[in-house]
Amino acid sequence: MKVDIEKRILAVNDELAGSNRELFARHGVFVLDLMASPGAGKTATILATIDALRDRYAIAVIEGDIASKVDAEKVRAHGIPAVQINTGGACHLESAMIRRAVDTLDLDALDLIIIENVGNLVCPSDFDLGETAKVMILSVPEGHDKPYKYPNIFQVSEAVILNKYDTMGVFDFDEEEFREVVKSLNGQVPVFPISATKGYGVSAWAEWLAARIDAAKGEGSE
Amino acid sequence: MHEMGIAEGILSSSLEAAEGAGAVRITSVFVTIGELTEVSEDALQFAWEAICPGTLAEGSVLDITMVPASSRCADCGHEWVHDRYSGAQCPSCGGWVIMLRQGREMRIDSIDIDEESDA
Numbered sequence: 472m473k474v475d476i477e478k479r480i481l482a483v484n485d486e487l488a489g490s491n492r493e494l495f496a497r498h499g500v501f502v503l504d505l506m507a508s509p510g511a512g513k514t515a516t517i518l519a520t521i522d523a524l525r526d527r528y529a530i531a532v533i534e535g536d537i538a539s540k541v542d543a544e545k546v547r548a549h550g551i552p553a554v555q556i557n558t559g560g561a562c563h564l565e566s567a568m569i570r571r572a573v574d575t576l577d578l579d580a581l582d583l584i585i586i587e588n589v590g591n592l593v594c595p596s597d598f599d600l601g602e603t604a605k606v607m608i609l610s611v612p613e614g615h616d617k618p619y620k621y622p623n624i625f626q627v628s629e630a631v632i633l634n635k636y637d638t639m640g641v642f643d644f645d646e647e648e649f650r651e652v653v654k655s656l657n658g659q660v661p662v663f664p665i666s667a668t669k670g671y672g673v674s675a676w677a678e679w680l681a682a683r684i685d686a687a688k689g690e691g692s693e
Numbered sequence: 694m695h696e697m698g699i700a701e702g703i704l705s706s707s708l709e710a711a712e713g714a715g716a717v718r719i720t721s722v723f724v725t726i727g728e729l730t731e732v733s734e735d736a737l738q739f740a741w742e743a744i745c746p747g748t749l750a751e752g753s754v755l756d757i758t759m760v761p762a763s764s765r766c767a768d769c770g771h772e773w774v775h776d777r778y779s780g781a782q783c784p785s786c787g788g789w790v791i792m793l794r795q796g797r798e799m800r801i802d803s804i805d806i807d808e809e810s811d812a
Contacts, residue, residue, distance in 0.1 A: 472714070472805070472806050472807075472808055473804070473805055473806075474711070474713075474714045474716075474804050475802070475803045476706055476707070476710050476801045476802060476804065477803075478706050478800065479801075480699055480702040480706070480724065480799040480801050481698075481702050482702070482706065483702065483705070484702070563695055563698075565698070593695070593731045594695035594731065597699075597730055597732065597799070598695070621731075622777040623729060623730065623731045623777075626729065626777070652778070654781065655778045655779070656777060656781060658782065658791065
């Protein structure tokens, strides 16, 4: 006998992601899901973003890693609340993990939560966490061919950060080709070349994010 | 290897539906996956075989239908089937405001079961 189901495979994750999204909207918190490979500079980019925006917004960070709490400690040393999630081997974050983490934060006191997803260019791109926007980082040493190899993450991201831009002269990175492929995957997605540790380009990225945060707040108050 | 989490999602919905229908065994599970997702067919089959033993779905066939992406242009209404790299801009009018119509599916469609009377 055939039994019809007609249901999203990740229905449990997606329903909780929807509930997270409502919770964030109700408290007027912008939630950024930041995705990248291991070593692309996610934590450095988060610290640079915090420095650019901390005078304007109250920020917290959720750190996702398979193990360890080194990233959360780095963020806390910066004077910013941080919650560490250890996935225990899982290659991506899911909405239930985010819900448990945000339950430990005072959402009314926050404007921006940055989620540092597990270092991976594949799996995080298929999971809705309830975030306001997904953004990805590619670093110059990884090579300009990565959008060919990991297309989905470039397609679901609302901005692409090109980190370690100061190393451009050392690596054989074809920026023109990179931008062309990204455009073929995701139309007019903005690309922000930055050097997170040296500060280059961070303000352009931070202002884009600030405009998105303000726009979301405007929508929420209507 | 996020296919393990996806396989678990398929299994839990299948078991729920099977138990609701009084099944003694799930023989096949039909799912639809969009080509724009990062789901690998081989890895999903592997994960399925790994998690089914000891459940009603032990020995079942996971039937995966991959569907191509298609989009519609908001400017001129042109609709076309495309791969990952030809869906951002309208091939007809050059417009950039594109609505994806299919290609991101991760859906469980139905299951085939044996009922108690069949057993």
